[in-house]
Amino acid sequence: MSRVGWVILALIVIGALAFGSMLSFGSGGGRTVRERVEQVLPFGRKPPGKLVVPVAGVPRTAIADSFGDARGGGTRGHHGTDIMAPGGTPVLAAADGTVEKLFESKLGGTTLYVRSPDQRWVYYYAHLSGYAPDIAEGRRVRAGERIAFVGDTGDAGAGNYHLHFGVQRMAAGERWWQGEDVNPYPLLAGSGASR
Structure with missing residues (x-):
């Protein structure tokens, strides 16, 4: 040889x-x-599976895929799916997890981050009008549980009530804001009845 x-x-x-x-x-x-x-190999993992529609009363068929749409006058892409609903509509946990962060941001307004039990996924809820009374960082939540309410905070625009819902794939050791954005639409729009 x-x-x-x-x-x-x-x-x-x-x-x-x-x-x-x-x-x-x-x-x-x-x-x-x-x-x-x-x-x-954290980025080789499969997605978390079909999620609960995170806005009470919204059928899966009413959700549109807005991931990647232009935002900020075309300066950035949209990193989630917007789900339209009247202000004050209950926001539900899309999956089991632990509330990792309650945060106020310029773009997202009142936001909430839930990390999956296996630490591999973060579910992001933005433009909220407020949190459910018993929600706090470190609290465990179950899929379908009320965690917040639809609002128009951040850059949503007054009266533009909706939930911005995002999903991030997390590598070991990454914090709540560091994940890789994944299109949540296929995880929300799957066949079957919503909760």
Whole structure:
């Protein structure tokens, strides 16, 4: 075998050993090899699955895909899906999780961030008129539970009542604002009845 062949073989063996070191074939804590690989490769994970429509009374068929639409006079893209509803309509948790942050921002106004139990997803709710009375950072919420109310805060514009709903894929150690935006529309508009 030539010197180049030996180098290639050595690189393959080193790569296989490095990959094998990520896997534990002993007691894996009940996790499959695939789950352990997904934990190490955070952006290779599948989406969280169909979510609860996060605005009470809004059918899935009423949701439009506005992800990527121009915002700020064309200076930025839209990083979520807007769900129109009257002011004060209850906002529901789209999935189980823990309230990670209650925040006031210039663009989003009154906002709320919920992180999934596996820490891999953050659900973002913006333009809220306020929070449900018992909502606080660190509180666990269940899918379909009332967490806030539709408003027009931030840059929504007075009287433009809607929920801006976003989903972010999170890498290990990322904070509530650091995730990778994912289009929530396919997760909301799936077939089946909404809650």
